[in-house]
Amino acid sequence: MPFLDHRDFQVRYELDGPVGAPCFVFVNGLTQYSELWEVYRKALVAKEFRVATFDLLGQGQSDKPALFVDQEDQVTILGMLIASLGKEPIFLSGISFGGVIALRYAIANNEKIAGLVAMSTFPELSPQLLLLGTAMRSGLVLGGTTYLQDLLLPMNVSDAWLGPVLDRLKAVKRQGWLTNDLYALQNLMESFLEFSPLTPKLGAIRVPTLILNGEYDFLTPRRLHDILRVNIPDSKMVIMPRAFHAFTLEKPALTADLHARFAVEVLAGTWHGGQSVMIAPDEPGGELIPFPAGYDHLRAIPTAPSAA
Amino acid sequence: MTDLASTEPSNSRIPAAQQTRIAAFLISAHGFLARQLSLSLPARFDAAWHTELHAHAFRQAEIVSLLMRTTEWLPDMLLPWLTLTWEVAWQAPPPEGFPDAGIARLMDLAAFGHALHGAIRPATVFPDAPLTEPFVVALRRIEFESGRLIQAQMLVLKDQRFLSQRTLIVSAVERRHAQIQALWTEMLKSLGLTERQQ
Numbered sequence: 001m002p003f004l005d006h007r008d009f010q011v012r013y014e015l016d017g018p019v020g021a022p023c024f025v026f027v028n029g030l031t032q033y034s035e036l037w038e039v040y041r042k043a044l045v046a047k048e049f050r051v052a053t054f055d056l057l058g059q060g061q062s063d064k065p066a067l068f069v070d071q072e073d074q075v076t077i078l079g080m081l082i083a084s085l086g087k088e089p090i091f092l093s094g095i096s097f098g099g100v101i102a103l104r105y106a107i108a109n110n111e112k113i114a115g116l117v118a119m120s121t122f123p124e125l126s127p128q129l130l131l132l133g134t135a136m137r138s139g140l141v142l143g144g145t146t147y148l149q150d151l152l153l154p155m156n157v158s159d160a161w162l163g164p165v166l167d168r169l170k171a172v173k174r175q176g177w178l179t180n181d182l183y184a185l186q187n188l189m190e191s192f193l194e195f196s197p198l199t200p201k202l203g204a205i206r207v208p209t210l211i212l213n214g215e216y217d218f219l220t221p222r223r224l225h226d227i228l229r230v231n232i233p234d235s236k237m238v239i240m241p242r243a244f245h246a247f248t249l250e251k252p253a254l255t256a257d258l259h260a261r262f263a264v265e266v267l268a269g270t271w272h273g274g275q276s277v278m279i280a281p282d283e284p285g286g287e288l289i290p291f292p293a294g295y296d297h298l299r300a301i302p303t304a305p306s307a308a
Numbered sequence: 309m310t311d312l313a314s315t316e317p318s319n320s321r322i323p324a325a326q327q328t329r330i331a332a333f334l335i336s337a338h339g340f341l342a343r344q345l346s347l348s349l350p351a352r353f354d355a356a357w358h359t360e361l362h363a364h365a366f367r368q369a370e371i372v373s374l375l376m377r378t379t380e381w382l383p384d385m386l387l388p389w390l391t392l393t394w395e396v397a398w399q400a401p402p403p404e405g406f407p408d409a410g411i412a413r414l415m416d417l418a419a420f421g422h423a424l425h426g427a428i429r430p431a432t433v434f435p436d437a438p439l440t441e442p443f444v445v446a447l448r449r450i451e452f453e454s455g456r457l458i459q460a461q462m463l464v465l466k467d468q469r470f471l472s473q474r475t476l477i478v479s480a481v482e483r484r485h486a487q488i489q490a491l492w493t494e495m496l497k498s499l500g501l502t503e504r505q506q
Contacts, residue, residue: 008482065478065482066422066423066426066427066478066481066482066485067422067462067465067466067477067478067481068466068474068478140455141455141456141459142456143455144451144452144455145455174435177432177435178432178435178504179504181426181429182426182454182455182458183422183425183426183458183462186462
């Protein structure tokens with residue numbers, strides 16, 4: 001298991017795929033760990049991509065700073081990993097908390113990546129998100145990691161996913177419970193205490209950017225993704241049908257396929273972002289269709305966009 | 309809940325030798341914290357945070373009591389030596405560099421508590437053990453309570469009033485984490501166990 005050294009800390013990473021190939025770098029969400037990208041690793045390596053995954057400071061097999069975790073440290077570590085990958089095109093992809101780290105890296109290092117995939121993420125803390133985050137922190141403090149898992153799981157995946165595993169939820173949550181330490185999770189959450197909105201800086205991201213948003217994601221709803229779309233010039237927002245916040249776990253084959261297609265288009269020079277809004281297919285390989293003209297993609301009911 | 313409500317007699321699958329040494333380690337560490345906190349308690353409270361200190365001291369005593377009663381004890385020839393080693397380690401002098409000896413002691417005590425409640429996750433040693441075993445339930449309870457108890461340490465260690473000494477504080481906490489984690493891991497290894505068995 002290889003590690004990167006950052007200050008006194010060690011950061012665990014994994015790298016697979018052919019040397020010299022374009023590389024995807026995945027950044028975990030809050031309670032995640034490197035192994036959760038396994039489907040992506042296999043699917044993308046099979047398509048001749050390299051895949052790098054790692055545990056953020058405070059997660060999984062990486063060191064867990066006892067008191068404070070600075071988001072700048074996470075961005076620095078991500079930069080170290082990307083620098084170690086050579087000169088082949090880098091496609092950076094992050095979900096949720098990891099999406100914020102990826103956005104911060106892309107803003108400061110636009111020239112070092114070929115493309116960005118922002119999933120279930122946010123450039124600023126809306127009042128709802130701020131209060132939800134605060135409530136999650138309180139839940140963690142009062143009820144431990146088990147409570148946080150119990151809360152997040154039904155929020156983040158669909159009934160269709162939960163139904164078949166209802167009788168073995170303990171096994172589903174087991175690895176997350178073993179891996180996540182309360183104080184480390186709390187430190188990661190508290191790294192948002194001094195978070196400044198990224199919105200004014202998003203224009204610095206000039207690379208092709210694929211924004212993926214679950215249709216039913218109420219943790220980071222469409223409006224937050226739309227801020228990314230509107231402020232990143234070469235972006236495209238794709239709505240994942242019947243998906244919630246954690247569609248990377250629920251629909252890994254489809255999401256990996258969208259990643260591969262994005263990279264292929266960018267490398268071939270056929271990518272056109274155009275700040276467009278599309279709807280993903282239900283299955284890998286299906287056709288993306290434009291969001292119907294004349295309707296407001298920010299609404300849950302079919303209404304025309306307001307003049308404002 | 310069905311498991312927890314069971315009145316079936318314990319037929320533990322966790323060997324008594326393992327229970328004994330694990331319990332002895334935790335009793336030593338939580339007992340040390342209980343003693344330190346009890347000594348800090350004034351006879352009459354004149355500050356709001358004294359109430360928190362009081363609760364904290366008695367939570368440590370509860371953990372010790374719980375382990376005394378739930379452990380299937382077995383004579384362990386190495387235990388006197390191990391206990392002495394642990395007790396000496398807990399008594400390590402406070403870290404240097406703080407401008408005030410009192411602050412140094414306070415921070416070291418908070419650092420010890422942070423490490424004990426954060427770095428040690430007793431429930432993950434036997435993650436799949438049945439909740440019909442009192443010892444297993446005790447480990448779960450200790451880990452659960454640790455998540456709440458560590459908050460008091462965080463309040464002290466992250467207090468803005470000590471911002472200028474943050475580097476020293478972080479170093480003190482990392483030192484106690486490394487110490488306690490090393491002794492815990494070594495003790496488990498002596499039993500052929502690891503934390504977070506996958």
